[in-house]
Each structure stands twice: as C-alpha cells, then as structure tokens.
Amino acid sequence: MAFDLANNYRGAHLVVQPSDLAFNPPESYLYIQDGLIVSCGVLYALCYLFYMIRTYRDKTCAGFVEFT
Numbered sequence: 683m684a685f686d687l688a689n690n691y692r693g694a695h696l697v698v699q700p701s702d703l704a705f706n707p708p709e710s711y712l713y714i715q716d717g718l719i720v721s722c723g724v725l726y727a728l729c730y731l732f733y734m735i736r737t738y739r740d741k742t743c744a745g746f747v748e749f750t
Contacts, residue, residue, distance in 0.1 A: 696720075 695712045696719055702712075737743055 692709065696716045698712060702715070733744070
C-alpha cells in the first residue's frame with residue numbers, strides 16, 4: 683500500500699536508450715535519469731528566457747543571428 687503510487691508509474695519513463703537497458707538498471711535509476719533530463723531542459727529554457735529579456739532591454743544581440 684505504501685508504494686501504490688510508484689507501482690502505478692512503473693515503466694512510465696522518457697525514452698530509455700538501448701545502452702542503458704543493456705545494464706539492466708533498477709527502476710530508481712531511470713527516475714533519476716528522467717529528472718535530470720527534464721531539469722536540464724527547464725534550465726536551458728530559463729537561460730534562453732533571461733537572454734531574451736537582456737537582449738530586449740539592451741537593444742543589442744550578443745551574438746550572430748544565423749537563421750533569419
């Protein structure tokens with residue numbers, strides 16, 4: 683009963699790479715891996731947001747605009 687929530691989400695992970703499956707990792711490893719992937723995406727989005735705010739405030743672009 684204590685682990686009902688965890689058992690409901692068993693196998694609900696982001697895409698697991700074949701190299702990870704070859705080691706037959708425990709379920710907790712995959713949850714940690716998913717958390718790190720999502721947190722890196724959130725961090726990237728925040729950095730991009732702060733970059734856009736600074737660019738708008740300074741009215742200058744800090745790099746080349748490659749794709750216009």
